Amino acid sequence: MVAIDANEVSKRYGTLQAVDRVDLTVEEGETFGFLGPNGAGKSTFINMLLDFVKPSHGSVSLFGNDCQGEGVAARSRIGVLPEGYSTFDRLTGRQHVEYAIRSKAADDDPIDVLDRVGIREAADRKASGYSKGMAQRLVLGMALVGEPDLLLLDEPTTGLDPNGAAEIREILREENERGATVFFSSHILEQVEAVCDRVAILQDGELVALDTIEGLRETMGGGTKLVITLDRLEDGTLETIWAVEGVDTAVATEESTVEITCTNDAKMDVIVALHEAGLDVLNFRTEEASLEDMFVEYTGAGR
Incomplete structure (x- = not known):
């Protein structure tokens, strides 16, 4: 069964297109990561699922219930940690x-819940503290x-600390092992990579990628990450690398180290191009592209 179904959903605030024709389906039982830079539209999309915000176009549903027309039924099966929440200062954690x-008409034990999330000892302290x-x-x-x-x-x-x-x-x-579908947004990419079955990347309100992490690597031509240490970096070094066919991203990470995502065929071409530019390659190694590398590629942050 489909847990989340977004059909050509858009949201416009005046001249700002916060979400632009997003088609997205999340199957029941998935752990799904929703990614994007600040201002990409992630929270707006989640707020439409919660009926905090009405779509300008299209529709969103939870377990087959329209989030706007059947809001009570849509929300009856969900648990929410929203953006910008606030606790009640005068109430304790237990309260x-x-x-x-x-x-939720549930029968959970409040102390068991607080123990599970690691704040049992603060059960009777007011949330203001x-x-x-x-x-x-x-x-x-x-x-x-519930x-x-x-x-x-x-x-x-x-x-939270690490x-x-x-x-x-x-x-x-x-x-997730219990059977729940988990849908969460995050900017901490290694956390998403550790638990998610699939990820979506939103950029300027548009869905620019939707796949498993391995599928995204394949889309990037194998997702090779090349780490090169040079004798020096010059003003045009990154441009030299970007000019090589098959290079997706190139980022200077240290004083003389560059991290590059590229196709497997492009690795030697990059090294040759650097040599021809008068730079000495002191060391290089290849790694599998991480979710962070792919995020940089899809959002254009590497250029």
């Missing part, structure tokens, strides 16, 4: 979770109440 339990990371864990706990069929999470690891982010990834894996 927040109890509120979520009543709202919570750090950003603790508040993030609290709202995630509220989203988990074992929802779909989790919609907007930047779920904001405010250990906390790893704990959240493990929770998402457990939810």
